[in-house]
Amino acid sequence: MNKMKLETQGERYVVVTRRFEAPPDEIYRAHTEPELLQQWLLGPEGWTMPVCLVDVCPGGKIRYEWTNGKGAGFSLTGEFIELDPPRRIVHVERMHLPEPTPDNRVETTFVADGTGTLMTMRMTLPDAETRKAMLSTGMEHGMEASYQRLESRLANTPETACA
Amino acid sequence: MQRSLDSTLGALADPTRRAILARLAQGEATVGDLARPFAISQPAISRHIRVLTDAGLIVQRVDGARRQCRLAPEALSELDQYLALLRRALEANYQRLDRLLLANKKRRDSAQ
Numbered sequence: 721m722n723k724m725k726l727e728t729q730g731e732r733y734v735v736v737t738r739r740f741e742a743p744p745d746e747i748y749r750a751h752t753e754p755e756l757l758q759q760w761l762l763g764p765e766g767w768t769m770p771v772c773l774v775d776v777c778p779g780g781k782i783r784y785e786w787t788n789g790k791g792a793g794f795s796l797t798g799e800f801i802e803l804d805p806p807r808r809i810v811h812v813e814r815m816h817l818p819e820p821t822p823d824n825r826v827e828t829t830f831v832a833d834g835t836g837t838l839m840t841m842r843m844t845l846p847d848a849e850t851r852k853a854m855l856s857t858g859m860e861h862g863m864e865a866s867y868q869r870l871e872s873r874l875a876n877t878p879e880t881a882c883a
Numbered sequence: 884m885q886r887s888l889d890s891t892l893g894a895l896a897d898p899t900r901r902a903i904l905a906r907l908a909q910g911e912a913t914v915g916d917l918a919r920p921f922a923i924s925q926p927a928i929s930r931h932i933r934v935l936t937d938a939g940l941i942v943q944r945v946d947g948a949r950r951q952c953r954l955a956p957e958a959l960s961e962l963d964q965y966l967a968l969l970r971r972a973l974e975a976n977y978q979r980l981d982r983l984l985l986a987n988k989k990r991r992d993s994a995q
Contacts, residue, residue, distance in 0.1 A: 724977060726892070726970045734969070738977050742984040750980055760979035763972045851965040 722836075728845060736841045744830040747837045748806035751828065752776045762786065771795070778802060782811060794818070806830055821850045894938035895967040899923070900931050904954065907941060911953040 771785035798813030
């Protein structure tokens with residue numbers, strides 16, 4: 721099962737675990753090569769990442785810019801702290817909403833699990849003010865759109881079994 | 884605490900239940916009102932409402948012959964909302980990554 725698990729750890733951290741059906745070096749590359757990142761690190765459906773700059777070395781800079789193609793967009797910048805291919809990535813990141821959020825330190829590890837990889841990502845839980853800023857952005861950019869899609873889809877479907 | 888977070892996140896994992904909450908964010912509604920936009924059976928909606936009630940996200944009151952539902956005050960803390968949003972964004976990303984990995988594997992297999 722490749723189901724994602726997301727848990728809070730104390731009051732300061734969020735830990736996400738997820739299994740992927742590919743070996744660690746492939747998952748590591750998917751997290752560090754722009755042409756791969758641009759295909760999956762996109763958030764809500766309909767968004768693209770036209771700018772993806774990663775200087776993959778300790779101290780190297782990260783810059784992602786997303787757009788929904790309708791004038792809305794936001795960006796994330798960061799720096800790599802530690803890189804241990806294909807096992808571990810430590811970086812800091814901040815979102816620009818457009819005011820920068822406090823730095824979030826993210827530690828990502830990849831461990832071989834049979835023919836696949838178990839990824840564990842541990843990040844700092846943003847403070848209440850930052851969460852509020854992210855929520856209003858997220859609501860605006862993602863959630864409303866997905867509710868609308870859901871409603872239009874269900875309205876066009878006779879009897880659906882989504883219980 | 885952990886258990887209540889789990890049941891909250893479980894309740895929020897379903898798109899129909901999220902849509903029910905979005906509707907209730909606009910104000911109180913009867914079970915019939917909630918069922919209407921979805922074109923699914925009333926028993927199915929009632930099941931979703933029970934899950935949301937058990938998770939403490941909504942409360943019901945009897946109004947004559949009808950049951951009125953509304954969001955439980957403070958039920959969905961801003962932390963829960965944030966974690967639900969994060970979960971949704973990550974799930975979408977990782978499902979795309981799954982598809983990318985599968986496509987790459989197929990390309991490699993057919994090149995052999």
